[in-house]
Amino acid sequence: MSVMTVQSLTLKIDGKDVSCQAGQTILEVAREHDIEIPTLCWLDGLTLWGGCRLCVVEVAGSPKLFAACGTACAEGMEVTTNSERLQKYRKTIVEMLFSERNHVCAVCVSNGHCELQSMAQKLGVNHVHLPYRYPKLTVDSSNDRFRLDHNRCILCTRCVRVCGEIEGAHTKDVKGRGINSQIINDLDQPWGESETCTGCAKCVHVCPTGALTERGTAVAEMNKKRQFLPYLTLMRENDK
Amino acid sequence: MSTATKPTVATVWLDGCSGCHMSFLDMDERILILANAVDVVYSPVVDPKEFPASVDITIIEGAVSSVEDAHKAELIRARSKFVISLGDCAVTGNVPAMRNPYSPKELFERAYVENATEPADANARRMKLPVVGVPALRPHATPVHEVIKVDLFVPGCPPPADAIWFVLTELLAGRVPDPSALTRFGK
Numbered sequence: 069m070s071v072m073t074v075q076s077l078t079l080k081i082d083g084k085d086v087s088c089q090a091g092q093t094i095l096e097v098a099r100e101h102d103i104e105i106p107t108l109c110w111l112d113g114l115t116l117w118g119g120c121r122l123c124v125v126e127v128a129g130s131p132k133l134f135a136a137c138g139t140a141c142a143e144g145m146e147v148t149t150n151s152e153r154l155q156k157y158r159k160t161i162v163e164m165l166f167s168e169r170n171h172v173c174a175v176c177v178s179n180g181h182c183e184l185q186s187m188a189q190k191l192g193v194n195h196v197h198l199p200y201r202y203p204k205l206t207v208d209s210s211n212d213r214f215r216l217d218h219n220r221c222i223l224c225t226r227c228v229r230v231c232g233e234i235e236g237a238h239t240k241d242v243k244g245r246g247i248n249s250q251i252i253n254d255l256d257q258p259w260g261e262s263e264t265c266t267g268c269a270k271c272v273h274v275c276p277t278g279a280l281t282e283r284g285t286a287v288a289e290m291n292k293k294r295q296f297l298p299y300l301t302l303m304r305e306n307d308k
Numbered sequence: 309m310s311t312a313t314k315p316t317v318a319t320v321w322l323d324g325c326s327g328c329h330m331s332f333l334d335m336d337e338r339i340l341i342l343a344n345a346v347d348v349v350y351s352p353v354v355d356p357k358e359f360p361a362s363v364d365i366t367i368i369e370g371a372v373s374s375v376e377d378a379h380k381a382e383l384i385r386a387r388s389k390f391v392i393s394l395g396d397c398a399v400t401g402n403v404p405a406m407r408n409p410y411s412p413k414e415l416f417e418r419a420y421v422e423n424a425t426e427p428a429d430a431n432a433r434r435m436k437l438p439v440v441g442v443p444a445l446r447p448h449a450t451p452v453h454e455v456i457k458v459d460l461f462v463p464g465c466p467p468p469a470d471a472i473w474f475v476l477t478e479l480l481a482g483r484v485p486d487p488s489a490l491t492r493f494g495k
């Protein structure tokens with residue numbers, strides 16, 4: 069067994085001196101030190117996506133904002149995870165997610181168990197300044213057990229990643245671009261006709277919102293169970 | 309006690325289910341404390357039919373769905389010092405706004421023609437579309453703040469009585485409350 073020397077770095081997060089190993093991201097190190105940075109597309113155990121931008125932070129010396137999930141720590145870095153400017157951007161991101169599709173929490177199966185909803189509450193989003201778009205979107209109920217409601221999807225791609233990376237089926241993917249992107253099954257077929265879907269339900273349980281749900285759930289009944297993910301990730305680590 | 313010295317409160321019911329008003333009334337004995345502290349000058353639960361010339365705090369339940377709702381909202385804004393959007397319909401559009409991906413024409417066709425069975429002839433059903441005495445629908449049912457300036461947002465479907473009590477007592481104490489610990493979208 070060869071001995072690897074890992075370079076260690078020191079940096080400041082919110083004025084606090086912290087040390088970490090080279091290659092670690094700002095998000096990882098902040099969480100190790102109980103510094104909270106909000107995220108939606110990030111999920112421990114899946115690869116990095118960097119799509120939601122809720123985890124933006126400031127780094128001293130740069131006018132740009134950095135996504136904490138995808139930015140490696142550097143020696144001497146001074147990171148600010150919470151400022152008025154960051155709060156404003158984060159609130160706007162959440163507002164855009166609400167205005168982009170049709171979220172009606174009161175009649176949503178995920179009401180009370182939804183990460184978008186609780187993020188809004190946590191960040192103080194109590195209304196949406198932007199005009200709502202009210203797109204005409206479909207609900208795919210062709211699968212006997214699960215449902216895909218595009219009205220509630222925030223395009224975090226957690227479902228795509230868990231399906232490809234953990235289940236190894238790669239049933240789910242994204243079609244289209246930008247605001248017109250949509251989650252698809254296989255080659256944009258009805259989910260019920262998918263030949264690759266194993267029916268494992270992993271996508272349903274990693275989905276942060278009411279976009280992917282079990283059929284037969286009524287308002288507020290869809291409680292996601294996500295324990296499998298840290299467990300499977302740990303098993304894989306042990307296999308290495 | 310003279311009513312002249314008490315702050316005046318109005319509550320208005322636009323396109324909502326009245327659940328927010330129910331929740332307001334559901335604050336148990338605290339309603340008596342409020343009844344002593346404020347003068348309810350206009351509301352579905354009191355008699356006056358005309359919105360008063362000047363009101364200190366106006367609480368709006370419901371989305372702005374019809375042309376009449378929009379007129380009411382504008383009148384309320386002009387005559388109120390402080391306007392609260394109470395509940396998800398007022399704050400987000402909520403259930404009334406679920407029609408928004410469709411045009412009013414498509415909606416009417418769905419409700420009065422496609423989903424109706426009487427009379428047998430579809431054109432005869434189309435003729436039954438109510439047009440007299442009902443306000444015209446706006447293309448979209450919108451949150452109140454898309455039509456008028458709103459001073460405070462209290463989401464929830466309905467917002468719990470505790471949130472309404474908190475908001476009103478804080479306002480009466482001269483503070484602008486943040487009810488986000490007590491309520492949220494869909495609460």
Ligand code: SF4
Pocket residue numbers: 170171172173174176177178179180182183184185220277278279493494
């Ligand atoms: S997915 Fe979440 S935010 Fe969207 S309607 Fe459902 S509960 Fe509300």
Ligand code: SF4
Pocket residue numbers: 220221222223224225226227228251271274275276277279280
């Ligand atoms: S369906 Fe759910 S998990 Fe998949 S992209 Fe949409 S919100 Fe994310």
